[in-house]
Amino acid sequence: MSKVKAALIGCGGRNGVHFSKLLEFEDVEFVGFCDIILERAQNMVDKSGQGKAYECFKTMLDEVTPDVVYIAVPPHQHGDIEMYVIEKGINFMVEKPMALDYSVAEKICKAAKAKNLITGVGFQDRYQNLTQIMKDYIADKKVGLVSGGWMGGIPGVEWWRTMETSGGQIVEQNIHLFDQLRFLFGEPVSVYCSAGKGIVDGDEYGVPGYNVDDYSSAVVTFENGVVANLFTSCYHVGGSATNSGMTVYCKDATLEYSLRYQLKIHDKDGWHEPIMRGEEQTGIMDRIFIDAIKTGDTSKILSDYEDALKSLKLTLACNESIATGNVIKL
Numbered sequence: 434m435s436k437v438k439a440a441l442i443g444c445g446g447r448n449g450v451h452f453s454k455l456l457e458f459e460d461v462e463f464v465g466f467c468d469i470i471l472e473r474a475q476n477m478v479d480k481s482g483q484g485k486a487y488e489c490f491k492t493m494l495d496e497v498t499p500d501v502v503y504i505a506v507p508p509h510q511h512g513d514i515e516m517y518v519i520e521k522g523i524n525f526m527v528e529k530p531m532a533l534d535y536s537v538a539e540k541i542c543k544a545a546k547a548k549n550l551i552t553g554v555g556f557q558d559r560y561q562n563l564t565q566i567m568k569d570y571i572a573d574k575k576v577g578l579v580s581g582g583w584m585g586g587i588p589g590v591e592w593w594r595t596m597e598t599s600g601g602q603i604v605e606q607n608i609h610l611f612d613q614l615r616f617l618f619g620e621p622v623s624v625y626c627s628a629g630k631g632i633v634d635g636d637e638y639g640v641p642g643y644n645v646d647d648y649s650s651a652v653v654t655f656e657n658g659v660v661a662n663l664f665t666s667c668y669h670v671g672g673s674a675t676n677s678g679m680t681v682y683c684k685d686a687t688l689e690y691s692l693r694y695q696l697k698i699h700d701k702d703g704w705h706e707p708i709m710r711g712e713e714q715t716g717i718m719d720r721i722f723i724d725a726i727k728t729g730d731t732s733k734i735l736s737d738y739e740d741a742l743k744s745l746k747l748t749l750a751c752n753e754s755i756a757t758g759n760v761i762k763l
Contacts, residue, residue: 436462437726440499442490442514444468444477446590447528447555448505452477454716455503461723464497490514494521501525501726505555507592508533508600515541524551526722529608531741533600535749542738553722553734554741556612560721561714563696567681567688568617570698574683579614581679582664583607583692587633587640594643601645604748607665610679610692611653611751612736612744617681618659621747621763626651626754632668651751 439461441448445468455461463483466474467490474486487493494502494517502518504511505528512532518525519541531554532538545552558564583606592598599605603626615621628649635643648666655661661679669675677692686700696708721733731737736744750761 436460437501437723438462438464438497438499439501439503440465440467440484440493440497441474441477441503441505442467442493442518443503443505443528444470444473445505448503450715451503451505451526451719452481454719455723456481457716458720458723460727464499465493467493491517494518494523499523501551501723504528507590507598508605509592509598512537512541516544519544519548519550522548522550524726526553526555526719527738528555529612529741530600530604530745530748531738532745533604533749535742535746538742538745542742545738551722551725551729551731551734552738553718553725554736554738555715555718556609556616556736556741556744557714557718558609558613558693559616559714559735560717561693562711563690563693563708564613564616566696566708567690570686570688571617571681571683574686576618576659576681576683578682579618579659579661579679580663580682581610581661581677581690582666582675583610583677584664584666584669584675585677586669587638587643587667591642594640594645596645599645600749601752602667603646603649603651603665603751604745606667607663608744608748610663610677611651611747612741613679614653614655614661614663615744615747616735618655618661619657620743621653621655623760623762624651624653624747624750624754625760626751628755646755649751649755651754653747 466477467487468474502525628646632647647668653661678690681688689697698705725731754761
């Protein structure tokens, strides 16, 4: 195909990033934009000079025939959208987390596979140069412990602050680092997670209805014996210094990864010059995905729906561990 016809469902933050990247690709043509706030969809029509704005995704997909749909909606809204896209036989890229109910995501996965659709999930950090360098570096290393975390504040969108609509910070946000652990170290066998509340006051922080955990600590054990401890927190305000990312402790080296910023390596020669992040990873991911749609070669897609399902399962298991106090076997 000369041009890939693309449609977007959800015209907020993440699809805004995808839109800006796809807009640079000469082989992508936009045929539709859908958002419950029609103005946001129309804004993308105006910026691209292509396609039509819709409020209903079913109406859009009944009227246009895209080759690929990008889906970026609040976590609790997944399910019906994907199943309708699959019914239409359309390839899709979906942002994480793919659902808050594992059975919903599993159903979507099976349906997409039955239709032989090309799928991608927005675990963008797999595509950045720093992750690839880490993966190559530790390939022949003995690794015992990994520590890290995603620590910061509370995003402004209302759905993020409630368990019912976001699944909590582990599932909605720190899932990126849990997925990165899987990409680097393979499959986990168990997780134990403990969490706490009491720091964030909804009125003080300006987040009425807030009911997610303020902080948590998860211990993940992998098949290869690696044990990782990931912190997750959203209570930090001015004066609280955090460094999101992870530290990998090898037998003879240490890797310090600062989230989407830089990688520092220490070995027998001391600290090496920091390696900075290269090209922004969403653009790399989108380029690979569009090429896969054009050629049918999916070998460079680093996170399809079936693989991403395992990262979703891991983070949902963290929530189960918090609720039950049990170690969850995976």
